[in-house]
Amino acid sequence: MPTGFSSTILRFDTIDSTNLEAIRQARVGAPEGLCVIAREQSVGRGRLDRTWHSPKDAGLYFSIVLRPKLPMNLWPLLPLVSALAVSDALMKSCGLRADIKWPNDILANERKLCGILAETLETASGAAAIIGIGINLTKAAVPEALRSNATSLEEMMGHQIDGERILTELLETIAERYQVLQSEGGAEHTIREWCGNSSYAFDRVVRVSSDHDSFEGRTRGLQGDGALRVETGDGKLRVVRAGDVTAVRATTNSASSESNL
Numbered sequence: 001m002p003t004g005f006s007s008t009i010l011r012f013d014t015i016d017s018t019n020l021e022a023i024r025q026a027r028v029g030a031p032e033g034l035c036v037i038a039r040e041q042s043v044g045r046g047r048l049d050r051t052w053h054s055p056k057d058a059g060l061y062f063s064i065v066l067r068p069k070l071p072m073n074l075w076p077l078l079p080l081v082s083a084l085a086v087s088d089a090l091m092k093s094c095g096l097r098a099d100i101k102w103p104n105d106i107l108a109n110e111r112k113l114c115g116i117l118a119e120t121l122e123t124a125s126g127a128a129a130i131i132g133i134g135i136n137l138t139k140a141a142v143p144e145a146l147r148s149n150a151t152s153l154e155e156m157m158g159h160q161i162d163g164e165r166i167l168t169e170l171l172e173t174i175a176e177r178y179q180v181l182q183s184e185g186g187a188e189h190t191i192r193e194w195c196g197n198s199s200y201a202f203d204r205v206v207r208v209s210s211d212h213d214s215f216e217g218r219t220r221g222l223q224g225d226g227a228l229r230v231e232t233g234d235g236k237l238r239v240v241r242a243g244d245v246t247a248v249r250a251t252t253n254s255a256s257s258e259s260n261l
């Protein structure tokens with residue numbers, strides 16, 4: 001399958017955030033597929049304005065520029081596709097079967113192993129999406145305070161894992177999944193695949209929290225645009241497009257402003 005991606009990788013020892021650099025590159029015309037990777041980030045960014053702890057060589061920190069040929073209402077599927085690609089790459093490179101928590105956290109043994117931050121912007125050459133992926137490679141990637149809720153590949157596999165191997169697999173799996181998303185029936189296929197690879201898709205009791213709301217319910221699959229359907233105790237179906245989802249009964253630390261969990 002043709003990938004359609006440029007193979008340009010911009011490497012940095014230290015950077016503020018690979019997402020910020022990818023945004024800067026996209027603004028000056030970077031083509032689809034440009035990848036920005038850094039050994040450490042001084043201002044690693046997570047979802048919901050959190051920080052992403054990014055010490056040197058402890059994680060894989062990278063971002064890809066995409067210029068999707070998709071209707072805007074399907075762009076929320078991009079982080080879901082990216083989560084599937086991470087899950088594929090972890091299976092291929094480490095034999096690790098990961099879970100996906102809505103929308104795009106990658107979990108191993110119920111603990112967070114990888115986070116994805118998708119951002120969009122307008123550029124002179126059209127709208128672009130930046131997909132930023134952070135994978136905890138070593139134990140040092142996970143701050144002490146988050147260790148009960150977050151993990152690393154080192155901890156899961158019992159030895160250190162080569163980040164370059166994962167990056168190579170990931171660039172392939174992202175390109176493949178992204179190509180499928182943009183083909184006929186790709187959105188429906190992506191939703192089916194996401195549901196097949198996430199224990200959170202159906203019948204999971206969760207708490208949904210956002211700035212202005214918090215409620216519990218049971219998951220009932222995804223809408224066509226990737227939003228999560230949650231049935232509350234009174235039988236009403238709520239459609240979640242933003243916020244945090246946590247499994248009820250699992251130990252959580254939702255008050256944290258760090259996102260490696």
Ligand code: BTN
Nearest residue numbers: 017045046047115116132134259
């Ligand atoms: C999350 O909150 O779960 C998303 C975390 C995303 C972290 C990655 S690391 C590479 C890229 N650059 C950033 O500043 N953030 C993303």
